Amino acid sequence: MRLTAVIMAGGVGERFWPKSRQSCPKQFLSLTSDGETMIQKTVKRLAPLVSQKDIYIITNEHYLSLVHEQLPDLPPENVIAEPCPRNTAPAIGLAASLIQKKYQDAVMFFLPSDHLIHHEKNYIDTLRKASQAALQDKNLITLGITPTYPETGYGYIKYQQNGAQDGVYPVECFVEKPDLQTAESYLKSGNYLWNSGMFIWKASSILHSIKKYMPELYQGLQIIADAYGTEEFHSVLNQKFPELPSESIDFGVMEKANHIFTIPGDFGWDDVGSWLALERINQTDENQNMLDGDILTIDSHNCTVAGNGRMIAMLGVQDLVIVDTDDALLICNKNQTQDIKKILAELKAEHKSELL
Amino acid sequence: MRLTAVIMAGGVGERFWPKSRQSCPKQFLSLTSDGETMIQKTVKRLAPLVSQKDIYIITNEHYLSLVHEQLPDLPPENVIAEPCPRNTAPAIGLAASLIQKKYQDAVMFFLPSDHLIHHEKNYIDTLRKASQAALQDKNLITLGITPTYPETGYGYIKYQQNGAQDGVYPVECFVEKPDLQTAESYLKSGNYLWNSGMFIWKASSILHSIKKYMPELYQGLQIIADAYGTEEFHSVLNQKFPELPSESIDFGVMEKANHIFTIPGDFGWDDVGSWLALERINQTDENQNMLDGDILTIDSHNCTVAGNGRMIAMLGVQDLVIVDTDDALLICNKNQTQDIKKILAELKAEHKSELL
Numbered sequence: 001m002r003l004t005a006v007i008m009a010g011g012v013g014e015r016f017w018p019k020s021r022q023s024c025p026k027q028f029l030s031l032t033s034d035g036e037t038m039i040q041k042t043v044k045r046l047a048p049l050v051s052q053k054d055i056y057i058i059t060n061e062h063y064l065s066l067v068h069e070q071l072p073d074l075p076p077e078n079v080i081a082e083p084c085p086r087n088t089a090p091a092i093g094l095a096a097s098l099i100q101k102k103y104q105d106a107v108m109f110f111l112p113s114d115h116l117i118h119h120e121k122n123y124i125d126t127l128r129k130a131s132q133a134a135l136q137d138k139n140l141i142t143l144g145i146t147p148t149y150p151e152t153g154y155g156y157i158k159y160q161q162n163g164a165q166d167g168v169y170p171v172e173c174f175v176e177k178p179d180l181q182t183a184e185s186y187l188k189s190g191n192y193l194w195n196s197g198m199f200i201w202k203a204s205s206i207l208h209s210i211k212k213y214m215p216e217l218y219q220g221l222q223i224i225a226d227a228y229g230t231e232e233f234h235s236v237l238n239q240k241f242p243e244l245p246s247e248s249i250d251f252g253v254m255e256k257a258n259h260i261f262t263i264p265g266d267f268g269w270d271d272v273g274s275w276l277a278l279e280r281i282n283q284t285d286e287n288q289n290m291l292d293g294d295i296l297t298i299d300s301h302n303c304t305v306a307g308n309g310r311m312i313a314m315l316g317v318q319d320l321v322i323v324d325t326d327d328a329l330l331i332c333n334k335n336q337t338q339d340i341k342k343i344l345a346e347l348k349a350e351h352k353s354e355l356l
Numbered sequence: 357m358r359l360t361a362v363i364m365a366g367g368v369g370e371r372f373w374p375k376s377r378q379s380c381p382k383q384f385l386s387l388t389s390d391g392e393t394m395i396q397k398t399v400k401r402l403a404p405l406v407s408q409k410d411i412y413i414i415t416n417e418h419y420l421s422l423v424h425e426q427l428p429d430l431p432p433e434n435v436i437a438e439p440c441p442r443n444t445a446p447a448i449g450l451a452a453s454l455i456q457k458k459y460q461d462a463v464m465f466f467l468p469s470d471h472l473i474h475h476e477k478n479y480i481d482t483l484r485k486a487s488q489a490a491l492q493d494k495n496l497i498t499l500g501i502t503p504t505y506p507e508t509g510y511g512y513i514k515y516q517q518n519g520a521q522d523g524v525y526p527v528e529c530f531v532e533k534p535d536l537q538t539a540e541s542y543l544k545s546g547n548y549l550w551n552s553g554m555f556i557w558k559a560s561s562i563l564h565s566i567k568k569y570m571p572e573l574y575q576g577l578q579i580i581a582d583a584y585g586t587e588e589f590h591s592v593l594n595q596k597f598p599e600l601p602s603e604s605i606d607f608g609v610m611e612k613a614n615h616i617f618t619i620p621g622d623f624g625w626d627d628v629g630s631w632l633a634l635e636r637i638n639q640t641d642e643n644q645n646m647l648d649g650d651i652l653t654i655d656s657h658n659c660t661v662a663g664n665g666r667m668i669a670m671l672g673v674q675d676l677v678i679v680d681t682d683d684a685l686l687i688c689n690k691n692q693t694q695d696i697k698k699i700l701a702e703l704k705a706e707h708k709s710e711l712l
Binding site: 018296298299310311312313314315316317320322324326327328329330331332333335336339340342343346347352355 | 374652654655666667668669670671672673676678680682683684685686687688689691692695696698699702703708711
């Protein structure tokens with residue numbers, strides 16, 4: 001069966017401010033030394049499995065030109081702009097409906113656009129295995145990540161280790177972000193995986209479940225899919241999509257459906273969730289500084305610095321995140337990167353929308 | 357007798373990098389919220405005592421255009437460029453020789469260009485009193501500053517409290533920068549003043565002492581002064597000045613001469629010796645931050661920030677000095693501002709002269 005990929009690229013990540021802006025969020029930034037943006041990497045690493053003509057991007061109108069610019073080889077009609085954000089269920093359902101209309105059926109890899117994968121061969125092998133398991137009718141596969149520490153910022157997947165078939169495990173349940181103690185018990189038990197937000201299924205399988213658990217969404221999607229390929233498509237999409245229920249695929253389908261399976265992934269996944277990720281994914285110097293740019297350090301250690309052409313001199317400082325851009329500079333304690341949203345709230349309150 | 361002022365503006369201060377550069381040192385910067393540069397303030401505060409036509413600036417060739425630009429009302433011929441730095445004795449001697457040639461004799465206020473004075477009326481009153489004391493033949497007056505804490509970065513003046521005449525005290529001796537224990541004992545004794553580097557004397561008095569204690573300098577100065585007012589002046593200056601002995605007036609004259617007096621000054625003197633001075637001379641917010649520019653702080657305190665147009669967002673940081681310029685950014689621990697010279701040494705080693 002045909003293999004397709006649907007990449008979600010509509011997010012307006014705030015955690016990489018001031019490099020990420022509403023006009024250019026994380027997936028369109030390069031956060032690695034090779035200069036490739038996150039979404040370019042996401043498409044590129046699929047090459048052994050999916051041809052570019054079968055890769056779809058779900059984004060929003062504001063990012064259409066960024067997508068076309070950064071992915072010039074993708075068929076333009078494969079880039080679909082949501083008229084408004086409606087969480088993951090409508091986006092997934094829309095992609096599945098359009099792919100069903102075009103190909104009758106196909107396997108879909110549903111993937112975020114802003115994660116990093118260190119071991120790409122393992123990743124492709126895992127996706128291939130998942131695509132096999134997805135051929136079974138109604139099967140919904142989610143990739144789990146074998147946890148390496150008690151992270152409290154992710155949801156977890158509880159899976160049944162004794163029910164494995166060819167490395168594919170039945171999912172017992174999904175659990176919300178835990179507190180540290182709970183996360184430690186998850187890690188210890190060995191029955192929990194991080195929920196990576198990567199899904200594999202046939203279009204027919206996910207649409208079957210959407211029809212069953214989210215009938216209102218299903219009906220709306222049918223109307224939009226009917227217009228696909230006609231001149232009315234965009235006006236129908238723009239009219240109907242905003243009326244779809246806003247819901248995550250996790251809550252709307254995965255937590256309710258049967259036939260849910262997971263594959264524990266071990267391919268160096270990194271969701272690059274904050275500036276702190278940069279010291280994981282890039283080289284640090286002998287003082288544990290991650291320095292990108294023209295940076296001079298004296299008596300300074302454990303800092304993460306993203307420069308912007310201009311020279312940055314650091315003297316006697318530690319545990320800082322420093323991010324330089326043309327119109328804004330961030331100097332942040334490493335323990336408070338989660339509070340960058342407070343800066344954005346403040347800028348919003350001061351009507352400094354040009355800096356958001 | 358005519359009152360004149362000679363302002364020293366040839367220094368290449370490094371402690372205000374990256375705002376101060378070799379091309380624009382501290383005396384030409386504005387470090388206060390009123391936008392006036394240090395040298396502009398120095399000239400302006402003399403207005404009640406000395407007219408601009410009697411104010412002379414000793415600088416070097418590189419800063420001639422900065423002086424003319426910032427002090428457009430000063431007679432251009434009053435701005436004298438040293439061909440090379442030769443410490444204070446030749447500069448003072450040169451100014452005294454030229455003033456003697458022009459006016460026969462005059463009282464000279466010899467002043468640094470990069471200090472701040474908070475109580476200008478007290479300052480002018482003190483200078484006026486000093487100018488009276490300077491009328492007595494051979495008298496050399498130095499302004500001392502009543503110390504308020506045991507500073508180890510200044511030299512001290514030991515004076516005889518029981519020999520006062522109209523608030524003018526005989527100087528017993530000059531002492532070098534003390535260690536903390538010694539500085540504490542000076543403070544306690546009440547017989548010591550900070551050496552501010554401000555001198556008052558008649559041109560004839562200082563030349564008399566230079567002739568006596570630095571005869572080689574005196575002879576060289578005579579040759580230059582003879583050419584003053586002729587077409588040859590600049591070529592004579594450029595040829596002879598570099599041959600003069602490089603010496604401070606303190607070591608060359610003040611520590612040897614008799615007739616040395618001091619007036620304890622109490623006029624809110626600040627030598628603005630490092631970025632830390634900014635929080636003394638400017639307002640701080642409720643979190644002890646001195647913020648100059650478009651600065652947003654969250655959970656941040658005790659920082660000194662000199663912005664440069666661009667927005668600076670600070671989150672969870674403390675005890676930092678942050679200085680933004682077009683081509684260089686400094687982020688420095690408050691306890692290490694004395695090490696800024698290490699940055700400059702590094703830049704020099706890397707041949708980044710454009711940043712010096």
